[in-house]
Amino acid sequence: MAVFTEVTETQANDLMQALNLGQLTALRGIEGGIENTNYFATTDQGEYVLTLFERLTQAQLPFYLHLMKHLAGRGIPVPDPAANRDGDILHTVSGKPAAVVNKLAGKSQLAPQAVHCAAVGDMLARMHLAGSDYNRSQPNLRGLPWWNETVPVVLPYLDEAQAALLRSELAYQNHVAASSAYAALPRGPVHADLFRDNVMFDGEQLTGFFDFYFAGVDTWLFDLCVCLNDWCIDLPMGVHDSERAQAMLQAYQQVRPLSAAERELLPALARAGALRFWISRLWDYHLPREASMLKPHDPTHFERVLRGRIAQPIHL
Numbered sequence: 001m002a003v004f005t006e007v008t009e010t011q012a013n014d015l016m017q018a019l020n021l022g023q024l025t026a027l028r029g030i031e032g033g034i035e036n037t038n039y040f041a042t043t044d045q046g047e048y049v050l051t052l053f054e055r056l057t058q059a060q061l062p063f064y065l066h067l068m069k070h071l072a073g074r075g076i077p078v079p080d081p082a083a084n085r086d087g088d089i090l091h092t093v094s095g096k097p098a099a100v101v102n103k104l105a106g107k108s109q110l111a112p113q114a115v116h117c118a119a120v121g122d123m124l125a126r127m128h129l130a131g132s133d134y135n136r137s138q139p140n141l142r143g144l145p146w147w148n149e150t151v152p153v154v155l156p157y158l159d160e161a162q163a164a165l166l167r168s169e170l171a172y173q174n175h176v177a178a179s180s181a182y183a184a185l186p187r188g189p190v191h192a193d194l195f196r197d198n199v200m201f202d203g204e205q206l207t208g209f210f211d212f213y214f215a216g217v218d219t220w221l222f223d224l225c226v227c228l229n230d231w232c233i234d235l236p237m238g239v240h241d242s243e244r245a246q247a248m249l250q251a252y253q254q255v256r257p258l259s260a261a262e263r264e265l266l267p268a269l270a271r272a273g274a275l276r277f278w279i280s281r282l283w284d285y286h287l288p289r290e291a292s293m294l295k296p297h298d299p300t301h302f303e304r305v306l307r308g309r310i311a312q313p314i315h316l
C-alpha cells in the first residue's frame, strides 16, 4: 500500500489545472513503493503520476526534481516534473511537498537477460554524460560518510564473522577512497539505486529510469557497479553472471569508454556497491524507522554479493 496521505479528486484536479495538464478524469492510488504516496492521475491530455513526498523535505527535493527535468530535456527517458505558470516544479498538496510527472510506458523487467542489461548500460552512460553540466550539487547521502556513521550502529546485531567482514570492508573502502586512482574517477550526478524495479521496459526496449530519490553526486563507476550488482546477479544465489555483466559493460563503454582509473577500480567499487546496500538493508532491518511501512529487504543477500565480489573480483 503506497497511499499514506489521501488526495481528493478536487485537490488533484486543481493541481492539474494549475499545471495546465487538462481536466482530471481518473485518480488511482498506486500500490507498491514504500517511501512516498503515489497516484496515477489521468486527464483529457494524458497520464501522469502525482507523488506526495513523505520523507524528503522541501529543501532536499529541488536537487532531484531539477535533475530529472535536466535529463528529460536532454532526451533521457526519465519522468519530467510539470511546471506551473511561474515555472515551479515543487508543489504542496495536503501540506506535503508534491510533484507531477509524466507516466512512463512499459513495466519492470524483473528477470533480465543480456539484451536488457545492455540497454541499461547504454542508457546509464548516456544519462551520466547528459548530467555532466547539471549545475546543482548534493552529495550521495548514502555514500562513505554515511557508511562510517552507520556501521557502528549495526555491528551489535551481527555475528562475529559478519562483523569482521563489515569492519574490514569498511576499512578497505576508506583506503580506496583516499587513493589517487579514486581521486581521478570521473563523477557527476548519479542515480545510485538503479535496480530492476526502477527501470521500465516495453519488451526489449528500455522506456525509462525512475525513482531518483537516492540520487547525488558521486563517481560514475559507483553507479555502474550498483547496476552490475543487481542486473547481472542471479538473485537466489547472489552469484555474478558474466554474460549479462559483459553485455552491460560493453554497451556502457560504447557510449563512454571507462578511463584507466575506472578499469583499475572496477573490482573495488563493485565491492563498494555491495557494501552500500548491505549496510542500508541491515539498518532498515534492525533499526526500522518509527511507524514505517517499510518491509525490509533481506540484508544477507548483499553480504553474499560482497563475499562473491571479494572472492572473484570483477574485471573487464
Ligand SMILES: Nc1ncnc2c1ncn2[C@@H]1O[C@H](COP(=O)(O)OP(=O)(O)OP(=O)(O)O)[C@@H](O)[C@H]1O
Residues within 6 Å of the ligand: 002, 030, 031, 032, 033, 034, 035, 036, 037, 038, 049, 079, 101, 102, 103, 104, 105, 197, 210, 211
Ligand atoms: N513516472 C512513472 N511512470 C510510471 N510508473 C511509475 C512512475 N513513477 C512511479 N511509478 C509506479 O509507482 C510505483 C511506486 O513508485 P516508486 O518506486 O517511486 O515508489 P516510492 O515509494 O517512491 O519508492 P520505493 O521504490 O523506494 O519504495 C513503481 O513501482 C511504478 O510502478
Ligand SMILES: N[C@@H](CCO)C(=O)O
Residues within 6 Å of the ligand: 193, 195, 214, 277, 280, 281, 297
Ligand atoms: N534498492 C534498495 C532499496 C531502495 O533503496 C535495495 O534493494 O536495498
